[in-house]
Amino acid sequence: MSIHLGAVNLPDVLAEVEAAFTEYEAALVGNDVATLDRLFWDHASTLRYGATENLYGYAEIAAFRAQRAAKGLARTISRRSLTTFGRDFAVANIEFIRDGSTRIGRQSQTWVRFAEGWRVVAAHVSWLDP
Secondary structure, eight states, rough: OOOGGGBBBBHHHHHHHHHHHHHHHHHTTTHHHHHHHHHHHSTOEEEEEOOOEEEEEHHHHHHHHHHSSSSOOOOOEOOOOEETTTEEEEEEEEEEEETTOOOOEEEEEEEEEEEEEEEEEEEEEEEEEE
């Protein structure tokens, strides 16, 4: 598959990914585990590298989410970049600050459109000291 520049950030596709990303963000800060689980691809190849954990496969990610503390989740996004490529692939990157912290958080997500909708197939969270 080759992507032509005209297929980058098609307005309708970008709007879909923005909606999925917004739903994910609301679920994350609200600790809506069911929505977070739904928005990750249910497959052994899905991965999430967290700030303190490496999770391989949907089952490990879901188990982590189920036991994660539901406090201190509020954050402010300071920078955001969403880019779509064609109709079925996108990347989302943000910088954020957690309430009460000076560290800069970074989150990257790779999104793919499946028959059931947009799903995260890979994610990475890390921290940068100011």
